[in-house]
């Protein structure tokens with residue numbers, strides 16, 4: 001199958017939305033510019049066979065994951081995704097049925113969130129499949145949730161549950177788009193990020209301040225929401241990782257981690273529970289003046305165990 005034949009098979013799987021003037025098929029897609037009262041968000045991400053998915057992972061779930069990771073970043077900014085382009089790095093003689101199924105998984109999630117798929121590119125990548133997505137989004141002007149802005153005394157919140165993502169969550173997670181938008185509209189969030197490298201890896205990103213000083217955090221061990229999969233994995237012989245460690249250091253949770261002033265903590269928790277009763281929200285600790293991340297347990301206050309998922313190890 002030639003590249004042109006493959007593209008001809010994939011093109012019908014692309015989607016359009018209002019705001020797309022010309023979709024795939026020309027040298028560029030043509031989109032209407034975002035409204036004056038919006039800021040534009042722009043994000044790219046890539047997943048690679050053998051690292052983010054396996055050769056035998058169901059192809060629909062591979063495509064879904066490729067887009068969901070980008071959507072999670074738009075969610076972390078409080079934005080709304082609008083349009084995406086897809087780059088495939090294909091091994092020699094790719095299976096068109098598999099590639100179409102990947103596109104179907106991607107398209108289904110795109111349609112659910114109103115994302116137009118406005119173009120793609122294929123290239124060869126000899127050993128393994130690679131999927132890269134560039135995604136546009138919008139957020140009301142000045143309302144993007146940023147990583148900087150935490151203050152000492154802030155409450156730290158995390159959505160959902162943490163750890164053991166490798167048992168399936170990393171493929172099937174729901175990007176927290178509605179929740180991110182709701183937080184942006186609330187207007188009281190000091191700093192936010194989506195947890196892709198574990199709370200241990202990502203919380204430090206919320207500790208840098210605009211004046212260059214570094215804050216710390218104190219987490220309450222008993223408040224960490226541990227996913228059942230993290231407990232199940234710990235029961236496997238040879239796992240050697242207690243569930244609390246898995247919850248704090250495993251990658252690919254794709255939950256929202258954010259800080260608000262202590263006085264806003266209860267209203268945010270109550271508002272969230274009323275608006276999103278199906279999505280847990282946990283207050284897991286507070287921002288402190290003392291640098292470093294500390295964990296308070298029955299054995300007192302200890303430095304954070306382990307680190308988050310590190311790329312390029």
Ligand SMILES: [Mg+2]
Pocket residue numbers: 072073076193194195196
């Ligand atoms: Mg992110």
